[in-house]
Amino acid sequence: MSVGRFVVRRLALSLLVLAGLSVLIFLIARVVPGDPARLALGPRAPEWAVDNLRKEMNLDKPLEVQYYLWIKGLFRGDLGKSLLTRRPVLDDIKEFLPATCEIVLLSALVMALGGITLGLLSASYPNSWFDNVTRVVAYLGIVTPSFVWAVVFVLIFGYLWPILPAIGRLEMGVEAPPVLTGFLLLDSLIFGKYEAFWDALRHLILPSVALALGGMAQAARITRSSLMENMSKDYALAQVAYGIPWRVILLKYLLKPSLIPTVSIMALDIAALFANAFLVELVFNYPGISGYGIRAMLNKDINAITGVIMILGVIFTGINIIVDLIVAYLDPRVRLLGGNQRA
Amino acid sequence: MTGRVGIRVLVFLTLVALLATGVAGCRKPEPKPQAPAEIKPEDRILRMDEDWPTYIDPAVGNDFSDSIALVNLYDTLVFPNLDGSVRAHLATSWDVSPDGLKYSFHLRPGVKFHNGQEVTAEDVEFSMKRLLTIGEGFAYLFKNVSDVKAPDKYAVEFTLKEPFGPFIKALVRFYVLNKKEVLDHLKKPGQYGDMGDYGKEWLLTHDAGSGPYKVKEMKMEEYLLAEKFNEWWGGWDKDAPVYFKEFASPDPVTIRTLMARRETELTDEFQPEENLAALEKIEGVQTAGFFNGNNLNIMLHTKKPPTDDIHFRRALAYCLDYETVVTKIWPSCKQARGPVPHNLPGHNPNVYQFKRDLDKAREELKKSKYYGQLDKYPVTLSWCAEVPLEEKLALLFQANAAELGIKVEVTKKPFGAMIADAQSPETTPNASIVYVAPHYPEAGSILTSRYHSSTCGSWEQCEWLQNKDVDAAIEQALRTTDEQKRFEVYQKIQEMIVELCPTIWVLDQFEKRAYQAAYVYWPAGEAGKAGKSILPVMGYGVYAHDYRVYPEKKMELLKASK
Numbered sequence: 076m077s078v079g080r081f082v083v084r085r086l087a088l089s090l091l092v093l094a095g096l097s098v099l100i101f102l103i104a105r106v107v108p109g110d111p112a113r114l115a116l117g118p119r120a121p122e123w124a125v126d127n128l129r130k131e132m133n134l135d136k137p138l139e140v141q142y143y144l145w146i147k148g149l150f151r152g153d154l155g156k157s158l159l160t161r162r163p164v165l166d167d168i169k170e171f172l173p174a175t176c177e178i179v180l181l182s183a184l185v186m187a188l189g190g191i192t193l194g195l196l197s198a199s200y201p202n203s204w205f206d207n208v209t210r211v212v213a214y215l216g217i218v219t220p221s222f223v224w225a226v227v228f229v230l231i232f233g234y235l236w237p238i239l240p241a242i243g244r245l246e247m248g249v250e251a252p253p254v255l256t257g258f259l260l261l262d263s264l265i266f267g268k269y270e271a272f273w274d275a276l277r278h279l280i281l282p283s284v285a286l287a288l289g290g291m292a293q294a295a296r297i298t299r300s301s302l303m304e305n306m307s308k309d310y311a312l313a314q315v316a317y318g319i320p321w322r323v324i325l326l327k328y329l330l331k332p333s334l335i336p337t338v339s340i341m342a343l344d345i346a347a348l349f350a351n352a353f354l355v356e357l358v359f360n361y362p363g364i365s366g367y368g369i370r371a372m373l374n375k376d377i378n379a380i381t382g383v384i385m386i387l388g389v390i391f392t393g394i395n396i397i398v399d400l401i402v403a404y405l406d407p408r409v410r411l412l413g414g415n416q417r418a
Numbered sequence: 419m420t421g422r423v424g425i426r427v428l429v430f431l432t433l434v435a436l437l438a439t440g441v442a443g444c445r446k447p448e449p450k451p452q453a454p455a456e457i458k459p460e461d462r463i464l465r466m467d468e469d470w471p472t473y474i475d476p477a478v479g480n481d482f483s484d485s486i487a488l489v490n491l492y493d494t495l496v497f498p499n500l501d502g503s504v505r506a507h508l509a510t511s512w513d514v515s516p517d518g519l520k521y522s523f524h525l526r527p528g529v530k531f532h533n534g535q536e537v538t539a540e541d542v543e544f545s546m547k548r549l550l551t552i553g554e555g556f557a558y559l560f561k562n563v564s565d566v567k568a569p570d571k572y573a574v575e576f577t578l579k580e581p582f583g584p585f586i587k588a589l590v591r592f593y594v595l596n597k598k599e600v601l602d603h604l605k606k607p608g609q610y611g612d613m614g615d616y617g618k619e620w621l622l623t624h625d626a627g628s629g630p631y632k633v634k635e636m637k638m639e640e641y642l643l644a645e646k647f648n649e650w651w652g653g654w655d656k657d658a659p660v661y662f663k664e665f666a667s668p669d670p671v672t673i674r675t676l677m678a679r680r681e682t683e684l685t686d687e688f689q690p691e692e693n694l695a696a697l698e699k700i701e702g703v704q705t706a707g708f709f710n711g712n713n714l715n716i717m718l719h720t721k722k723p724p725t726d727d728i729h730f731r732r733a734l735a736y737c738l739d740y741e742t743v744v745t746k747i748w749p750s751c752k753q754a755r756g757p758v759p760h761n762l763p764g765h766n767p768n769v770y771q772f773k774r775d776l777d778k779a780r781e782e783l784k785k786s787k788y789y790g791q792l793d794k795y796p797v798t799l800s801w802c803a804e805v806p807l808e809e810k811l812a813l814l815f816q817a818n819a820a821e822l823g824i825k826v827e828v829t830k831k832p833f834g835a836m837i838a839d840a841q842s843p844e845t846t847p848n849a850s851i852v853y854v855a856p857h858y859p860e861a862g863s864i865l866t867s868r869y870h871s872s873t874c875g876s877w878e879q880c881e882w883l884q885n886k887d888v889d890a891a892i893e894q895a896l897r898t899t900d901e902q903k904r905f906e907v908y909q910k911i912q913e914m915i916v917e918l919c920p921t922i923w924v925l926d927q928f929e930k931r932a933y934q935a936a937y938v939y940w941p942a943g944e945a946g947k948a949g950k951s952i953l954p955v956m957g958y959g960v961y962a963h964d965y966r967v968y969p970e971k972k973m974e975l976l977k978a979s980k
Contacts, residue, residue, distance in 0.1 A: 108845055109838025117480060118837075118876025119558035119867075127609055159471055160638045161478070161622055171639065226671045233675040241675045242668055243640065248460055360668040362640040370471075370639075374834040 085399055089392035100384040101142050104377040111375045115158035155378030159371060164382035167367060172386065173257030174244060175352055175363035181283035183345045186290040191337065194298025199325065201303065209295060216292025222354035224285040229358060232281060240278050242360035249274045282359045286352055290344035294337050301333040335405050342398035346391045461969035464659035464962050466684035467673060470666035472642055474633065475621035476545070476593035477552040483664065485957025487642055490662055492593035492627035495523055496586060500945060500952040502763045502859035504587055508537065508594060518581035518899035525572040529651045531596040532625065532632040539568030544597035548616055556591040559857060581897045583904045588858045590955055596626040630963040631662050641665035655966065662962040677703055677932060680972050684933045684940065688805055691749065694932055702936025702975050706943030707750060708952050710929035710959065712855040713759045716815065716922035717880035718848065724795035725848045729786040731919045735772040736779035737818045738922055747810045750930055754923035756912045757868055761953050764861025766909040770916050776821060783822055796825040798847035800839065803832045808851045811924065840877045850880040853927065855956050861908040865892050869915055881920040888914055929959065936975055939966035
């Protein structure tokens with residue numbers, strides 16, 4: 076199967092998944108008890124004001140009409156108005172998504188480099204002191220929720236040894252760059268605001284590492300066991316017999332196939348970070364999409380809930396397609412068989 | 419081959435990025451100014467955390483965090499004193515017609531809005547009409563206003579549909595906007611016809627006020643940064659904060675870190691006692707507080723079994739261990755006496771106060787129609803997830819009720835979910851633990867919001883009392899313009915309500931915050947420490963103009979900690 080057909084097939088499946096998600100989240104957001112218009116305007120707002128808001132949000136219409144209008148808006152890029160921030164949901168997403176993307180991308184980098192390197196070293200020196208220490212650290216990383224790491228980091232690097240900022244995206248007094256992409260790091264570089272770049276980067280370190288640790292530990296364990304499994308295969312033994320240096324066998328012939336499970340799982344972990352970052356965002360007072368989504372859910376901000384979930388759905392399916400492509404690159408069998416058989 | 423080169427380039431780039439990250443992270447922290455000579459205007463700042471989001475549009479905002487922002491950005495006709503009375507502010511004087519239906523205000527000439535234009539009666543008229551048209555925020559306090567006119571540049575007249583005794587006190591919630599500036603920022607089309615969106619979108623992140631501070635930056639989900647308005651008519655002390663920042667409350671550990679780093683000056687009022695104790699150990703940090711006119715209630719649903727039975731409710735009221743509540747859980751607070759907090763004008767100090775008495779509780783329970791079948795009627799109770807201390811009260815209540823054989827099912831709920839539950843009698847639980855605050859400094863505010871039938875369905879009345887006699891008495895009180903007579907009616911209403919026992923009045927809240935006492939002067943906190951009886955209206959306890967900040971003392975602390 077060609078890569079083109081492979082991608083088209085994946086995209087078509089993803090569209091189906093997103094269509095299903097849209098129906099599901101639309102209904103869930105509306106069946107939760109409580110009148111969103113009343114909640115937004117407060118208990119003492121007159122009934123006419125609440126009615127007006129209901130009309131504005133189409134809540135006075137039958138459910139299927141509401142869904143049709145919502146989908147119609149979605150294709151126009153209109154996700155409705157947030158009841159919480161009282162502005163278009165799309166504006167909120169444009170503001171908060173890049174902030175979370177920055178954390179997640181840095182986390183992904185830490186997760187991938189740290190996890191694979193640790194796994195590789197552990198497999199290279201199995202049952203050594205290094206492997207044992209890595210194992211304990213990895214288990215600790217897996218079982219400890221990221222918000223606990225966040226609190227620990229705030230205590231260590233914000234309080235006991237204050238070398239990094241504890242909250243926000245930028246220090247007061249540091250001139251922010253004009254908003255072009257919404258990514259502070261990128262915008263700072265584009266507009267030559269290097270002080271803002273360093274400051275934004277410093278603000279990203281603690282939340283990113285706190286988020287990355289769990290996934291990194293998991294990646295290290297999976298990489299190690301996958302490598303160990305491949306090391307005992309016949310082709311590896313044959314290469315040893317041919318006298319190929321072990322370093323070359325490990326890095327050139329064993330690592331690539333061993334990364335398939337790591338990449339698959341890590342990618343899902345990375346996608347999940349978008350939704351799971353809210354407690355870390357809370358601890359660091361970081362204005363991201365995850366915290367925004369949770370606040371929307373707690374306040375029954377239906378447009379924001381559906382908007383955020385759809386965006387996260389798109390990200391999740393997008394990352395899945397990328398993972399499939401990476402796996403196809405790593406394992407030609409997947410490419411050739413169209414993903415139907417992963418021997 | 420190309421793919422391999424690509425991977426190598428990627429690996430190289432990621433290593434560079436990681437290295438850069440490490441360098442950025444591990445480099446030495448920015449040197450902080452250490453000598454008074456280096457003090458910059460931004461060092462004279464007052465920062466505090468509060469619940470979020472904050473609405474700074476006067477026709478939208480009405481909660482604690484909104485009120486703090488609004489009182490700093492906007493001026494009102496009258497200003498509340500710490501004892502609950504009011505004084506002239508934008509208005510220099512006022513007259514009330516004998517029938518209590520017409521209020522005429524004389525405005526202070528020469529007051530400037532933040533954009534330099536003068537505040538006139540036309541702006542006041544516009545602000546009231548805008549508030550009533552939008553109908554949100556504090557509009558409900560002024561629903562009695564039938565007309566507002568500006569007969570001349572500095573005179574404004576309000577006409578009421580019927581007398582409203584606390585009208586002048588309610589005006590501490592009426593913020594004056596710059597008409598021209600709002601009209602310049604209308605978004606059309608909008609839901610208000612010719613007025614488009616009435617400037618609502620623009621006012622989400624900007625102000626059109628004349629208050630002591632003006633918006634410098636407003637990040638919807640993050641913070642409000644306001645800057646001193648140098649031309650403010652009331653004048654300035656040289657040590658008043660140049661900047662005022664209100665930001666979303668992070669985790670308590672983060673608050674502790676920020677206080678230790680001198681990156682925030684004042685905490686929110688809901689910090690757990692353990693955190694306050696830890697904060698007090700930081701050099702220069704102290705806690706202070708005052709009774710703020712709020713109270714904490716266990717609201718009992720009077721229309722749902724088994725709390726629909728008055729004897730059952732009384733049994734619950736008699737079984738709670740109030741002593742433990744005010745000595746162990748909230749040590750600075752005081753047991754409430756009736757529905758109105760003790761320091762709110764109009765409180766009845768002689769109203770009956772329930773005490774823990776298990777014999778009386780059992781006696782009442784025996785009179786209840788549910789006696790003998792308690793297993794079939796568990797009491798559902800919700801407490802607010804955003805206030806962790808409430809869990810202790812919920813568990814104590816559960817344990818106390820168990821002594822009578824009553825089963826209490828405790829549920830932790832986000833406040834949003836509690837608000838949703840309160841919207842109908844079917845979804846409201848038997849018992850809800852809720853803090854309530856007055857909206858203007860008088861008993862009538864609490865009595866209306868808590869027990870008048872018009873507020874059923876709101877989180878402020880989970881009791882669903884719906885008692886015609888109580889309604890009539892509240893309406894009569896509010897129509898009474900003579901303050902003394904009005905207060906007499908308030909006192910009778912309190913007796914009526916206590917007799918019905920729709921609520922377990924747990925405590926009057928002592929609003930306690932930690933602050934940087936070494937370099938910040940906090941007027942309400944100092945008055946509280948001196949034992950003075952004060953009643954700051956919601957939001958006015960953080961009137962930044964009256965604070966003092968001494969950055970040179972902060973520098974000394976920072977220097978000492980290095």
